[in-house]
């Protein structure tokens with residue numbers, strides 16, 4: 001049988017030759033592609049990328065793995081954005097650890113679905129063990145004979161974890177009427193909180209934004225005032241979302257103070273640790289999360305600071321019984337009197353990937369300290385780069401880093417305040433088009449700033465300062481161009 005014919009077969013023991021040959025063809029193709037990477041991107045414009053893809057006739061298959069991979073390279077890999085490249089410093093994307101890639105092979109090949117025990121068996125308990133382990137790292141109480149203790153479930157990402165957490169919070173107070181419910185989050189909280197409020201049917205004023213201090217942390221006194229005003233207006237505090245690692249500044253809200261206020265108002269305390277959750281594995285900075293153990297629910301994105309491939313996230317709750325707000329029984333799947341444990345009882349999803357296996361093999365091969373050290377090293381890197389950047393007369397820093405992001409802008413001496421935003425927007429576009437490095441941007445008080453998100457443990461200060469040099473020279477050239 002030729003390789004092209006065998007490659008059509010489904011995964012099956014009888015076709016193991018075809019399977020091995022196809023996968024090896026894929027690995028060979030990927031490793032050749034990876035060796036050719038020399039920058040995070042080539043800055044291809046949307047019109048060009050769209051045309052390459054649109055020209056493919058999906059009704060005319062190539063019938064051959066190698067040919068299809070060559071085509072895929074032209075449409076996708078040649079222009080892909082490579083998060084492992086040391087010139088990449090844009091969004092919260094990580095290079096991935098190898099044990100998790102080994103796991104991916106099993107996740108997809110075996111194709112277990114983690115909704116019911118009769119579709120996964122050991123997988124159900126591997127996921128539960130990881131949830132319990134994460135809960136213990138948070139400091140949640142374990143269950144006992146008379147108390148259920150902590151629990152949780154893997155999700156597709158922080159957005160889904162936050163939605164589920166707020167859904168559970170709503171369940172406790174929804175009898176007061178949805179339009180009266182309020183969620184409190186810092187002005188720098190993640191936009192998925194707003195989205196969740198809308199999806200949960202709350203009113204358009206449901207999310208109350210609490211101002212932040214100079215380090216971009218929620219101001220606890222302002223939260224106290226907002227909670228008091230809420231109750232005085234005969235409205236109902238549904239949840240407070242504290243962020244442990246804001247997306248822009250990596251700021252960690254004052255968790256103990258927020259916990260006290262949540263207790264005083266009997267309000268659900270959710271910690272969005274999508275970014276800062278990696279500190280749960282840190283051997284040097286775990287204390288930054290002090291107070292997280294008082295939360296009702298916590299979002300952890302393993303696909304950010306645990307160096308896992310997308311998707312890998314979890315919502316962990318203090319009290320397993322609160323998960324019953326997403327429980328629904330179907331006779332054909334998870335009847336109420338089921339003899340077996342069914343993860344679907346705790347999940348918003350039904351068919352669900354065994355993403356937990358990636359974290360499992362990572363922990364079993366590398367151990368948690370290595371993951372925590374990786375995160376610590378990029379936090380160290382951010383501090384080091386921050387100190388060097390403060391020496392540049394034409395660079396302005398928005399804040400000192402807490403985690404691994406740096407918000408800054410190029411501001412040549414004498415430049416009009418009114419022109420700085422546009423100048424930095426143009427620098428970012430020029431860098432994207434050039435392809436040697438990639439940075440993000442955000443707005444602070446309505447003005448455009450540039451942002452580094454450092455998540456590559458292999459990047460050195462010289463690599464990141466090289467991007468700074470490129471930003472400064474690009475900015476200086478633009479000024480000279482404008483003056484000519």
Ligand SMILES: *Cc1c(COP(=O)(O)O)cnc(C)c1O
Nearest residue numbers: 157158159190245247272274275
């Ligand atoms: C990334 C992020 C999210 C959303 O997580 P996804 O995995 O992208 O859905 C939520 N909150 C914070 C603070 C984040 O940084």
